[in-house]
Amino acid sequence: MKPIDAVIVGGGVIGSAIAYYMSARGIKVVLLDRDRVGSQASNAAAGMLAAQAEITEAGPMFDLALASRTLFPQLSTDLKELTGIDIGLKRRGLLRVAMSDVDVTDIQCTLDFQKKAGEQAEWLSMEQVRHKEPSISSEIRGAMLIEEDSQVDAPELCSAFAQAAAVLGAQIKEFTEVKSLLLAEGRVTGVITSEGTIRADQVIIASGTWSGSLLTQAGLTCPIYPVKGECFSVLSHAPLVQSTIFSHGCYLVPKKGGRLVVGATTTSHSYDRKVTLGGIGNLLDASKQLLPCIVDAEWERAWSGLRPQTLDGLPYLGEHPYWKGLYVAAGHYRNGILLSPMTGKIVADWAEGKIDKNISLDSYRVDRHENVHFEKEGVPS
Structure with a gap:
């Protein structure tokens, strides 16, 4: 060597x-x-x-996360020049959706914190959310729009x-x-x-x-202990949503080619990577409540991973x-x-x-x- x-x-x-x-x-x-x-x-x-x-409160994690997020645009360009790999950076914003009055209160507190921290975020009514994402359920109470939060293909x-x-x-x-x-x-x-x-x-x-x-x-x-997370993905001819959707019960992350990733369950202290019917069932219920038209999408696959958590x-x-x-x-x-x-x-x-x-x-x-x-x-x- x-x-x-x-x-x-x-x-x-x-x-x-x-x-x-x-x-x-x-x-x-x-x-x-x-x-x-x-x-x-x-x-x-x-x-x-x-x-x-x-990350909904001030502290070292919030500072580190913001600093890291700013590196992705240039990083995407640099990595593609070196390797030819497109990391799939999509800067179409994220909607943190409120499904209940409790969610509304929590999100409003987060919104206040974000504004005090000098970060961009705004509250959208149900009508405004559905104008942006027409397929979202009419049962939602509203959402916080975060334009700077984005996504990549991990x-x-x-x-x-x-x-x-x-x-x-x-x-x-x-x-x-x-x-x-x-x-x-x-x-x-x-x-x-x-x-x-x-x-x-x-x-x-x-x-x-x-x-x-x-x-x-x-x-x-x-x-450091494992936290198992289960996910699944579906396919559709046209994208079901454009923005990343984040709610208390699940998240929806649109990928290229009409693929939509839905996640994730949380099972602490487990090295068992089996994908369970119970876990996927809970995600299916939460995703249908958030995005009713997902029932018409084609099933692709399900998987799990072990995320390393600390005390x-x-x-x-x-x-x-x-x-x-x-x-x-x-x-x-x-x-x-x-x-x-x-x-x-x-x-x-x-x-x-x-x-x-x-x-x-x-x-x-x-x-x-x-x-x-x-x-x-x-x-x-």
Whole structure:
């Protein structure tokens, strides 16, 4: 293997984004995945960039999400130039729909917050929503229109990140499992994999739900647990909606070719990826209530994915407090697609010893949930 500067563990959208941004700066990286790149949660995601629709209060996540969302237009162009892959960026806005009086109250509170934060959002009456989206149910109470929230095709985004990284010099090794970290004299020196030892001065753990064993070896308690989400898609000759529709019971994300993605269920602490009739049934009921004409669409398929959640809903982003050069970027839950470019940029900054003073990462500390307990002796070297 050619000499490398950094090992990235995990080939989902976060790991692939990190590989792209580091490679773009001339950093020699190898991206490792125990399966195929982008085959897990990133492949199951609907691709919403719902920075304002899903994050409804001020805080570090809101700031990070907005910063990341702004990167997508240029990113879309750059990735297509490097790889020929169109990530499917659609900037047609998002409607967060109210189906009840409680929803109206919640959305109005969110709307007030958005305006105070200086972000664009407006309330639309039922009539205004149906003028924009004629197929929406007449039973809705109204909706918040967020013009800046958009969407991409998640599998294409992950593929584009990985292929662009490879074009820029990254090595990508699939079906390569990282067995343990190499730690000595206060720093990481590489990894031991199913295919052999790889030496590097920096290691980034970005393997989502499967990050636990390596984090434990490094003496970190970073609770990351899986949340299964089930989705389905339908086909129609003409698009059923133009905007992304977000409601309490489900979301509807229109894709190219008359495809509509409907998601997603939430089952915590489950590695069982079976698609259940109960889960899909609940989504069918919610989607029919929101978009009655969906009953006439052609069934395409159903699937599930495991989203990596943390105790406080914030990802772990940062360097290990003892083992220098060992970084964590994991636990992005349902915002992995949205946060991928900013996460990649932040990690690339770390590799170069830079700090973005406009983004505070204190709330994302890797040791925030429990004191770090590590052994300085007796570790692989």
